[in-house]
Amino acid sequence: MTVPLFDVQTGFGGLPTGKAESVALDELLDEMAHLSIDRSLARIVPDEQERDVPADNAALFEACDAHDALVPCPVVVPNTAYDLAPEEDQVADAVAHGAGAASLRPGKDGWVLRDWACGRLFRALEERRLPVFCLERDFTLEQVGDLAGKYPELPIILAGLAYRSQRMILPLMETFRNVHAATGSRFAVHAGIEQLVQRAGAGRVLFGTGFPESEAGMAVTQLMYADLSDEDKVKIGSGNFERLMEAIAR
């Protein structure tokens, strides 16, 4: 069967390091068509060279407004230095633009995971049940556990998982019901999706690819050839994230 796919780890528009041209929106749309990916939770990526959050979010919203298959995942940042919109306004703006999640990059955007720095932001996100998108690159798994425990109604999407991290991902998911693991990028664990499903249930694994850095086709075959029922593949492929989106307080 052809499983509907909603890619939660992808994007366009960022400037790859060492390149003179950004990843075009058309490249993402073309890849989605190539792999029959129905919808995508899009960010501005790669983001190593991107530094203007409000401008990036505006470009993301504009592109997503023009393409029904794209759902925005804007970056939110604590307004600790009063140089950005208040946290509640950032979250409301994201939700108003149809965001499916908000991306957090504490290291890159210069903030720390302490209540005095980001408490207002997390409370605003939790109130709206707007999932947060966290790359393992930007968080330690201890930090993810701390967040998950402190904000139990806040869905956390953990993406960019390394194949060496399974030993910590499993207890994180077994302990905290609000932690969701995305496939894609370096999640190259042999029998790894199957173990996540077995230990944490099929309801908290999400399909992601890691495009444009990674070959998106790898995540597609990893799911399609997993030792799982069709029902579980559909949940992972798109159903779980659609359920998270439906729970957002819009």
Add this chain to the structure above:
Amino acid sequence: MTTLLERARRGECLAGVGIIDMHGHLGRVEFCIPDLSPATLVAAMDRVGIESIVVSHVRCLFSRPGLGNEAVLDAMRAFPGRILGYVVLLPTSEEAVREEMERGVANGFVGLKLHNANGIQYDEPKYEPALAIANERRMPVLFHTWGRDEEFEQFRVLAAKFPDASLLLAHSGAANEAEYVKIAQEFENIYLDVCFSTGPRGLVERLVEGAGVDKVVWGSDAIFLSITQQVGKVLAARLPEEDKIRVLSANARRILGRIRK
């Protein structure tokens, strides 16, 4: 006609394509591999439709490689024709290396796997008896690589010295991509193996274009990595169907087919 990608997108078994995985492993490492059993690996191969995998034990990375060869031999016997073996060894002495390689050949191993993460360079003279046997028998030798300059210098020497062995450079393009292409063009007996956890977008296509489609082979690194994930980079590549089949099957078949028994 239904394409390989269309079939993969539906999760259809690709039996009949004759896919051969030239880079596999068995054994436990420091991080969690959820299922270490050869049976689970073969079950994953069955779902994709992979005919055979050539495995070495992960003890190519660390101590007591002989234990690893024993475990691989057990798997070869349990799954004849599905699991093939590379001998792994440490260069304790020329005599010990020769004996381990001869024992492997006698037991039906089809090649040699060397790893340099243990700090031992590929031009270590004590490796030569094993390389000489591989050369004499026209066997594949799989080298772990990470695009380092000294690795390419060593491969230039080894490819010239052992021209009848097929030298497979694992993780081609992980770094220094242009140098992989260049060395594959330079030496008839050097092949590029595409296994790499992240799978940078477009790498397979660039290696095929640069080195030639007959010089690129598919390897998964399973069970160190996921075989079902790694196959996707070729199945979804922007390549003609016949090129995908060469990378996934025909090139490996040619390399294995020229082995002198």
